[in-house]
Amino acid sequence: MIRVALAGNPNSGKTTLFNSLTGSTAHVGNWPGVTVDKKEGTYKKGKEPVNIIDLPGIYSLSPYTPEEVIARNYIIDERPDCIINIVDATNLERNLYLTTQLLEMDVPVVIALNMIDVLDKNKDKIDIKGLEKEIGVPVVAISALKEENLTTLMDEVINFSKVERKGTTILKKCKAYPIIEHIQKQLEDDNLFSSLFHAIKLAENDEIEIKMHPKQYEYVLKEKENIKDPIFENDLEAIIADARYKYISKHFSSKLTKSDRLEEIKDKNGNFVKKEKRSISDRIDRVLTNRVFGILIFVVILFFVFHLTFGEDLFYLSAMGAFSSLGDEFALASGTTFEGILFSSGGIQSPGVFLQTVVIGFTDWITELVSQGLTSLGAYNWAVAFICDGLLAGIFSVLSFLPQILLLFLFFSFLEDSGYMARVAFILDRIFRKFGVSGRAFMPLIMGFGCSIPAMTNTRTLATEKERIATVRVIPFFSCSAKLPILTACAGAIVSLFGVGNADLITLGMYFSGIIIAIIALLFMRNTTLRGETPPFIMELPAYHLPQFKSLMIHLWDKAKHFIKKAFTIILISNILIWFLQSFTPSWQYIEYVEGEGFLTSVTTNDSILAQIGMIIQPLFTPLGFGSQLGSFGWVFAVGAITGLIAKENVIATFAMLGAVVANVIDPSTLPGSLELYEGASDVALMIQATGINIPGIIAFIVFNMTTIPCFAAVATAKAELKKGTLKNTIAFWLITSYIAASAFYLIGTWWWTLFIYLALAAGVIVFIYFYNKKHPIKPQGAATI
Amino acid sequence: MQITLDKLKINQKGTIVAVKGQGVTRRRLFDMGVTPGALVTLIKLAPLGDPLEINIRNYELTLRKDEAKNVILEVEDN
Numbered sequence: 001m002i003r004v005a006l007a008g009n010p011n012s013g014k015t016t017l018f019n020s021l022t023g024s025t026a027h028v029g030n031w032p033g034v035t036v037d038k039k040e041g042t043y044k045k046g047k048e049p050v051n052i053i054d055l056p057g058i059y060s061l062s063p064y065t066p067e068e069v070i071a072r073n074y075i076i077d078e079r080p081d082c083i084i085n086i087v088d089a090t091n092l093e094r095n096l097y098l099t100t101q102l103l104e105m106d107v108p109v110v111i112a113l114n115m116i117d118v119l120d121k122n123k124d125k126i127d128i129k130g131l132e133k134e135i136g137v138p139v140v141a142i143s144a145l146k147e148e149n150l151t152t153l154m155d156e157v158i159n160f161s162k163v164e165r166k167g168t169t170i171l172k173k174c175k176a177y178p179i180i181e182h183i184q185k186q187l188e189d190d191n192l193f194s195s196l197f198h199a200i201k202l203a204e205n206d207e208i209e210i211k212m213h214p215k216q217y218e219y220v221l222k223e224k225e226n227i228k229d230p231i232f233e234n235d236l237e238a239i240i241a242d243a244r245y246k247y248i249s250k251h252f253s254s255k256l257t258k259s260d261r262l263e264e265i266k267d268k269n270g271n272f273v274k275k276e277k278r279s280i281s282d283r284i285d286r287v288l289t290n291r292v293f294g295i296l297i298f299v300v301i302l303f304f305v306f307h308l309t310f311g312e313d314l315f316y317l318s319a320m321g322a323f324s325s326l327g328d329e330f331a332l333a334s335g336t337t338f339e340g341i342l343f344s345s346g347g348i349q350s351p352g353v354f355l356q357t358v359v360i361g362f363t364d365w366i367t368e369l370v371s372q373g374l375t376s377l378g379a380y381n382w383a384v385a386f387i388c389d390g391l392l393a394g395i396f397s398v399l400s401f402l403p404q405i406l407l408l409f410l411f412f413s414f415l416e417d418s419g420y421m422a423r424v425a426f427i428l429d430r431i432f433r434k435f436g437v438s439g440r441a442f443m444p445l446i447m448g449f450g451c452s453i454p455a456m457t458n459t460r461t462l463a464t465e466k467e468r469i470a471t472v473r474v475i476p477f478f479s480c481s482a483k484l485p486i487l488t489a490c491a492g493a494i495v496s497l498f499g500v501g502n503a504d505l506i507t508l509g510m511y512f513s514g515i516i517i518a519i520i521a522l523l524f525m526r527n528t529t530l531r532g533e534t535p536p537f538i539m540e541l542p543a544y545h546l547p548q549f550k551s552l553m554i555h556l557w558d559k560a561k562h563f564i565k566k567a568f569t570i571i572l573i574s575n576i577l578i579w580f581l582q583s584f585t586p587s588w589q590y591i592e593y594v595e596g597e598g599f600l601t602s603v604t605t606n607d608s609i610l611a612q613i614g615m616i617i618q619p620l621f622t623p624l625g626f627g628s629q630l631g632s633f634g635w636v637f638a639v640g641a642i643t644g645l646i647a648k649e650n651v652i653a654t655f656a657m658l659g660a661v662v663a664n665v666i667d668p669s670t671l672p673g674s675l676e677l678y679e680g681a682s683d684v685a686l687m688i689q690a691t692g693i694n695i696p697g698i699i700a701f702i703v704f705n706m707t708t709i710p711c712f713a714a715v716a717t718a719k720a721e722l723k724k725g726t727l728k729n730t731i732a733f734w735l736i737t738s739y740i741a742a743s744a745f746y747l748i749g750t751w752w753w754t755l756f757i758y759l760a761l762a763a764g765v766i767v768f769i770y771f772y773n774k775k776h777p778i779k780p781q782g783a784a785t786i
Numbered sequence: 787m788q789i790t791l792d793k794l795k796i797n798q799k800g801t802i803v804a805v806k807g808q809g810v811t812r813r814r815l816f817d818m819g820v821t822p823g824a825l826v827t828l829i830k831l832a833p834l835g836d837p838l839e840i841n842i843r844n845y846e847l848t849l850r851k852d853e854a855k856n857v858i859l860e861v862e863d864n
């Protein structure tokens with residue numbers, strides 16, 4: 001089959017073209033060793049099937065970003081039969097800069113001149129035949145969005161892919177050309193594929209080429225001393241880049257005639273004057289990145305995204321008391337199946353919560369059905385429990401999060417595809433640079449409040465590897481939706497039992513603590529282990545446009561598949577393991593627990609393997625306030641903390657199960673009634689009564705859960721997203737950070753004067769890092785490595 | 787008169803004379819079309835005063851003031 005690579009600038013319509021050509025045949029993989037998506041598909045409408053590989057969107061073939069290295073390695077190593085170079089006709093000069101480099105390779109190239117419909121609309125004219133003659137390869141005008149002329153394009157590609165093509169260059173008149181020509185001849189004698197490309201890159205000081213051809217590079221260094229350019233002296237990199245752009249403006253983009261874009265506007269005196277017309281995109285941008293309102297608009301957009309995904313009170317009807325006044329009308333619906341799905345006592349639900357409720361309702365129904373079926377078949381109790389509580393509960397707990405994760409993905413993809421995300425980075429870069437990351441890191445971090453998994457995947461937009469690692473590591477500190485039940489339950493218990501504070505304020509305070517820990521951790525990493533120059537922030541701000549529905553859906557479907565595959569295996573196995581450990585005693589006696597009825601066996605969870613393990617590790621948590629000092633029931637906090645490493649939903653679920661054990665010791669009826677106000681708080685309160693844990697200890701428990709290993713699914717995502725070998729350190733980072741942070745909260749909360757010890761230690765560390773870094777300056781950044 | 791790009795006023799135009807600096811930043815600027823001879827217009831500043839948004843080669847590019855300091859422009863005297 002003919003193999004064709006699709007290359008072009010980001011925002012040139014490449015994804016749209018790829019989707020139009022390949023349709024449902026497309027599938028996503030990863031390029032070896034990196035997490036840049038590799039998309040492949042087949043074009044079947046031509047006289048021959050064509051395999052199309054979508055190269056990453058790039059501006060150049062220089063070796064500084066992983067995307068550029070992937071693209072050039074693919075073309076050099078895999079030698080596709082043809083390259084389709086998609087060129088945005090509305091942004092000709094910068095797009096053709098990449099074209100001039102692609103043409104230097106020994107591969108047939110066909111240029112797909114995209115957005116020709118926009119050009120027509122603007123009444124701009126382009127001389128396609130003239131352009132084709134100048135460039136020397138076929139040029140086909142298309143509209144990827146309207147699927148215009150795609151057949152002509154692919155016919156041309158199929159024909160041209162049969163042709164042998166030698167690389168050509170526009171640098172013949174450039175001062176560096178004699179050097180290039182000399183090296184090319186040498187490389188050609190060695191039978192090197194795309195010798196012209198290699199020779200030019202070598203002259204451009206390209207680090208990958210220097211390593212490959214050290215002998216020839218010596219020649220470059222020697223010869224360039226003889227070049228004297230009035231502006232660039234002997235800087236070949238600058239001379240070549242300049243020569244490319246000069247040639248493009250003179251020979252290529254001159255084929256475009258723009259209409260004058262003037263409109264008549266009445267001025268103050270009532271006279272008609274001609275003024276340059278502003279595009280819609282410009283007008284939108286004036287509002288969205290407004291100096292005064294820009295940040296405010298952004299906050300509002302973000303609020304709506306989260307509210308539509310996670311909000312339980314969509315229109316704030318409940319908060320405004322509307323539910324009670326509308327009581328009669330809703331009474332009609334209450335008791336029907338609509339209750340709990342469309343609305344609850346908390347108000348009308350957001351689409352995210354609605355979908356989640358539907359999924360949970362459906363999966364509960366299946367579990368019930370399976371459980372009844374198995375029982376009627378005469379299965380053992382433990383077997384029914386294993387299948388329903390271990391196996392199915394594991395799968396379904398993941399599925400219940402899928403709707404909200406996908407919805408969050410959908411909103412963020414929409415913002416990304418529309419061009420707004422680039423503006424968010426633009427607005428916030430000033431703040432985030434102070435923490436050692438660029439403005440682009442903001443989006444993944446804020447997504448962390450929803451779920452760490454999509455957030456970690458979103459770090460792919462970051463420019464450097466170090467920035468990515470640092471961001472992935474602190475994402476969990478932005479407390480995700482699964483951690484919220486821990487916060488509300490613990491806060492509710494504190495307020496009811498100790499009669500201090502306000503549950504909402506405690507919860508909010510914990511969220512802020514997470515952010516502060518994240519900032520400290522970022523600053524620490526960017527000054528020590530992940531030290532490096534602040535990555536440059538040089539980014540295109542693409543014109544706004546309405547995202548294509550088809551692209552969004554394809555994107556969403558890919559994400560869903562990815563998430564299910566990754567999360568399923570790991571959550572499933574861990575769930576089965578936990579179920580097993582808490583359902584059996586070390587002597588393999590089965591512990592039977594039925595919700596509402598308590599334990600049916602003489603052994604309880606207190607005798608389980610899990611409890612035994614909990615008691616062994618309990619002393620580890622003593623400096624954190626929930627270890628040995630809590631006595632014989634203290635292991636529940638240790639177990640809660642450990643099961644939380646697998647999934648944060650486990651923490652409160654574990655408490656609920658263990659609450660039944662503790663209920664034999666403490667009479668639940670002696671607890672304050674106000675606990676009923678907070679979900680899960682009564683279980684926590686039982687634990688507090690049984691163990692005598694103090695407030696700083698509970699806070700430390702929350703902090704530990706917020707900053708430690710977030711969940712197995714997130715670990716699996718981090719593993720896939722980060723370079724090999726980084727995962728170990730990342731897990732160590734989470735464990736150490738949570739240990740230090742939680743113990744600080746406990747110790748300072750219990751003995752306030754320890755604050756001074758911490759401050760002194762922190763000052764010592766800062767001074768040490770400062771002087772160490774001063775002695776060891778950073779080396780300038782080199783080529784990207786894969 | 788020659789000034790650096792970060793000193794450009796909003797809606798003011800200038801022609802690039804030279805691009806200083808080294809390594810990744812400079813290469814990136816070249817790749818994005820920030821080369822001598824190109825015409826630059828400052829569109830706006832971010833709400834917090836940095837980075838800048840410029841129009842170059844008929845598209846919008848954002849870069850920080852620190853990076854813009856490396857770009858030297860020829861502007862008309864006024």
